[in-house]
Amino acid sequence: MKGTFGQYWELTKPRVVALIVFTALVGMFLAVPGLPPLRETVFGLLGIWLAAASAAAINHLIDQRIDKVMVRTAHRPLATGALRPAQVLAFAVFLGAVSMTLLIALVNPLTAGLTFASLIGYAVIYTGFLKRATPQNIVIGGIAGAAPPLLGWAAVTGMQHEWDWAHALLLVLIIFVWTPPHFWALAIFRRDDYARALIPMLPVTHGVTYTRWQILLYTLLLVVATMLPWAAGMSGLFYLGGALVLGLMFVWYAWKLMNPPDEFFAMRVFNYSVIYLMALFAFLLVDHWLLPVLQPTPVFELRPTY
Secondary structure (H helix, E strand, O other), X not given: OOOHHHHHHHHOOHHHHHHHHHHHHHHHHHHOOOOOOXXXXXXXXXXXXXXXXXXHHHHHHHOHHXXXXXXXXXXXHHHHOOOOHXXXXXXXXXXHHHHHHHHHXXXXXXXXXXXXXXXXXXXXXXXXXXXXXXXXXXXXXXXXXXXXXXXXXXXXXXXOOHXXXXXXXXXXXXXXXXXXXXXXXXXXXXXXXXXXOOOOOHHHHHOHHHHXXXXXXXXXXXXXXXXXXXXXXXXXXXXXXXXXXXXXXXXXXXXXXXXXXXXXXXXXXXXXXXXXXXXXXXXXXXXXXXXXXHOOXXXXXXXXXX
């Protein structure tokens, strides 16, 4: 039996939020040539983490009805009655308020504004409306979940130059394209859950075969998207090699999913997609330090030279 702290901790979706914070951290390191400024890095990550945790708690609050009927989510604090809706709402508001205070006072207002927009995009627009309105919910709503590298970049630079936006948005694009194959693999495995909860996920509305083709298509687009940081000159050969190997593995998983060996293969695709994103951004981070040695002549240059 979880204690009170454990119940509140579960509301924050710690594993999901850890990935969000990591991609924000990579955005911070890629934004500057050396180490990012300490204050903006520490309080920026803390503010982003608190905002993501607040959004996760709101997600629990809005989804409490469907959580009760889905096997994957039936253990959640609201679904089991361990916490009351008023407690969860107060917790979410508190986390969001602290997040915005930290970001405005100790980072910069732009980061606070972008983070708040991301919070609303996920917690209200996606969870409260898109999730129940269209099978393209995860595609349209994915932009909110793709924002962390932009938030991290904004925290340490304030987005003072055009290339800050261009480079940060390339990282956002990668996560945006990654989200559908990542989530649809889970949706295939849990399609009966979503059908029972009346959530129009793609495998429920269009069938598993159609969803598998969409996963393959988006995975191929993802491989192309991950080449853009190298083509733009913001990363070098180390990242390019890692991205290609990781991408080809993802394509293999997506192709194998077309005729899977068993029902659990969709979850193996889902699990690989998490490892894939973490490893891809780790390659970006390591390559940042090797860039002066390994950087090729970029195919196109987003950052002006003086």
